[in-house]
Amino acid sequence: MSYALSLRCRKCGGEYPLQAQNLCDFCFGPLDVAYDYKAMAASLTRDKIARGPVSMWRYADLLPIAGEPVDLGTGFTPLTRADNLGRLLGLEQLYIKNDCLNPTWSFKDRAVAVAVTKARELGFTTIACASTGNLAASVAAHAVKAGLKSYVFFPSDIEQGKIVSTAIHNPTLVAVQGSYDKVNHLCHRLVEAYGWGFININLRPYYAEGSKTLGYEIAEQLGWRSPDRILAPSASGLLFTRIWKGLNELSMLGLIGPVNTHMHCVQAAGSSPIVNAFENGTLHVLPVEPQTIAKSIAVGNPADGNYALKAARESGGTAASVSDDEIIEGIRLLAETEGIFSEPAGGVVIGALRKMAKSGIIRSQDVTVACITGSGLKTQEIVSDSVRPVTIEPSLQSFESMVCVPNVTAASD
Amino acid sequence: MGIRRVMFTFPPERIDQPVIYNLGLKYNVVTNIRRADVTADRGWVILELEGAEEDIEGGLAWVAGLGIRVDPAAGDALEG
Ligand SMILES: Cc1ncc(COP(=O)(O)O)c(C=O)c1O
Numbered sequence A: 001m002s003y004a005l006s007l008r009c010r011k012c013g014g015e016y017p018l019q020a021q022n023l024c025d026f027c028f029g030p031l032d033v034a035y036d037y038k039a040m041a042a043s044l045t046r047d048k049i050a051r052g053p054v055s056m057w058r059y060a061d062l063l064p065i066a067g068e069p070v071d072l073g074t075g076f077t078p079l080t081r082a083d084n085l086g087r088l089l090g091l092e093q094l095y096i097k098n099d100c101l102n103p104t105w106s107f108k109d110r111a112v113a114v115a116v117t118k119a120r121e122l123g124f125t126t127i128a129c130a131s132t133g134n135l136a137a138s139v140a141a142h143a144v145k146a147g148l149k150s151y152v153f154f155p156s157d158i159e160q161g162k163i164v165s166t167a168i169h170n171p172t173l174v175a176v177q178g179s180y181d182k183v184n185h186l187c188h189r190l191v192e193a194y195g196w197g198f199i200n201i202n203l204r205p206y207y208a209e210g211s212k213t214l215g216y217e218i219a220e221q222l223g224w225r226s227p228d229r230i231l232a233p234s235a236s237g238l239l240f241t242r243i244w245k246g247l248n249e250l251s252m253l254g255l256i257g258p259v260n261t262h263m264h265c266v267q268a269a270g271s272s273p274i275v276n277a278f279e280n281g282t283l284h285v286l287p288v289e290p291q292t293i294a295k296s297i298a299v300g301n302p303a304d305g306n307y308a309l310k311a312a313r314e315s316g317g318t319a320a321s322v323s324d325d326e327i328i329e330g331i332r333l334l335a336e337t338e339g340i341f342s343e344p345a346g347g348v349v350i351g352a353l354r355k356m357a358k359s360g361i362i363r364s365q366d367v368t369v370a371c372i373t374g375s376g377l378k379t380q381e382i383v384s385d386s387v388r389p390v391t392i393e394p395s396l397q398s399f400e401s402m403v404c405v406p407n408v409t410a411a412s413d
Numbered sequence B: 001m002g003i004r005r006v007m008f009t010f011p012p013e014r015i016d017q018p019v020i021y022n023l024g025l026k027y028n029v030v031t032n033i034r035r036a037d038v039t040a041d042r043g044w045v046i047l048e049l050e051g052a053e054e055d056i057e058g059g060l061a062w063v064a065g066l067g068i069r070v071d072p073a074a075g076d077a078l079e080g
């Protein structure tokens, strides 16, 4: 059952029906889904949610969709204790939310599942998106499942693995020569010119809501409580704001206690407009020209940057950036301690986690959740220098002369 | 005729200049400001432009040439 009532302008409060629209006609403020929280609270219980599907759809009542979801099996990804990494960093209660384990290997499936479900409800036959790579794959895959056509637009210099994992679903692939911000500009023109459902433009209010489920899951998996700290990477800033919103909704609905979580927004130093604003103590998120290996989060003019900034401040959190070298180190550290292979966005998270643990911002007892939002399998080229096999002939002698095995006594028979 | 919703982000040296007025004058586009925040050293304006497509394009190129960043209106830069 859906409790969504309308779209409401965050600036002037103007109301619109639940249609494909992201800006208020009057003041051009962003639109958000408004819900009947009173009715929602009366019907939702922890038990009811826990009895639901082992996927993001256990929270369907908190999402703006009416009918059957377009379901690839997204969500309810593992929240694993990261004791090895924690020991190294001096953190005793560190968790990894492993959102690599979604159908197209990134958290974007959460947002796209809701937006595509809504697109189908609204009668769209073609969907599209402006993407830094992960969104493209998710949109193409969901389009197939929903029986819709798709067009995906991305900067031509993104990683090959992102392009291949999108192309395999056979969308119309459009590589745009320019930065993501240029792709985004173009897509804003296309929204006006074609009647398509652009997942992150005219369907953005629905897309945004899907990301809340990451916050819900963290709380449920911790035994219905919000952690002391969450670290999440920001591009447009949307995910970060929606994790925060998700936790606060659960609290408002009486499903968890008060939220005392400090939200830490992390970005790559080469694309950190939100962090810059945080550090300068200003409310202005000034656009930048991105230059970083973390291409998935290289967004120079973040549409929800100001709201992410607000969430970091309001929660008593921080915003931090890490260099490209620290991103690579972060990817390696996570892989070598916890067995999780992340893309650069996760390297940013681990790099920042390490700094914050060292500087004492995160204390050893804090229940800390690091969100790993996309898989390293799509961005292998940036760590391909890890591959240094010892090449041998298929004989015991060759093995023993080439491979140094420390402190082993050979078996006696 | 076309309509475009855009956001201009001004560098400090352009804050005190009548850019939007001149845009309307030079390119024959109707400029309709919806929201703005301008302080002594920085500012942004969200506005709607109405005019012939080529005039809008020409006007936006002219604005960008002044060092003013032009983006589609989406979300926003400042919580008012
Ligand atoms: C892996 C990954 N993490 C995080 C993000 C940040 O998303 P948002 O635009 O919601 O800030 C993205 C965006 O593309 C992404 O691909």
Ligand SMILES: [Zn+2]
Residues within 6 Å of the ligand: A009, A010, A011, A012, A013, A014, A024, A025, A026, A027, A028, A029
């Ligand atoms: Zn409004």
